[in-house]
Amino acid sequence: MVAKKRIGYYSNKRIGDKIYHTSTWRKLRRSYYGKKHGLCEQCGKPGDIVDHIEEITEENVNDPFVTFNEENLQLLCLSCHNTKTFKKHFATRDDVMFDEFGQLIKK
Numbered sequence: 487m488v489a490k491k492r493i494g495y496y497s498n499k500r501i502g503d504k505i506y507h508t509s510t511w512r513k514l515r516r517s518y519y520g521k522k523h524g525l526c527e528q529c530g531k532p533g534d535i536v537d538h539i540e541e542i543t544e545e546n547v548n549d550p551f552v553t554f555n556e557e558n559l560q561l562l563c564l565s566c567h568n569t570k571t572f573k574k575h576f577a578t579r580d581d582v583m584f585d586e587f588g589q590l591i592k593k
């Protein structure tokens with residue numbers, strides 16, 4: 487009996503994985519991390535993630551000016567990275583907003 491193909495598996499992978507597994511990225515990441523002294527550029531705490539300011543998409547994943555450009559990188563701690571990701575994916579929705587305490591509420 488032949489196992490069913492796992493359709494959709496690859497499309498579920500993050501597009502950025504294409505570059506995150508390359509040695510070019512690993513070198514760039516390490517050198518960028520060193521330049522920032524390993525500190526989060528937002529809050530100054532120990533940084534964890536070298537993040538692309540302009541998000542990697544299908545359209546730009548093969549463009550080294552986006553993927554391997556230090557100008558498009560920022561070192562973030564986990565908490566700042568989560569805040570950024572959270573805002574990007576939720577605060578742009580039309581039906582929710584942040585209140586004065588930074589809590590996400592329905593409009």
Ligand SMILES: [Zn+2]
Nearest residue numbers: 526529563566
């Ligand atoms: Zn931070």
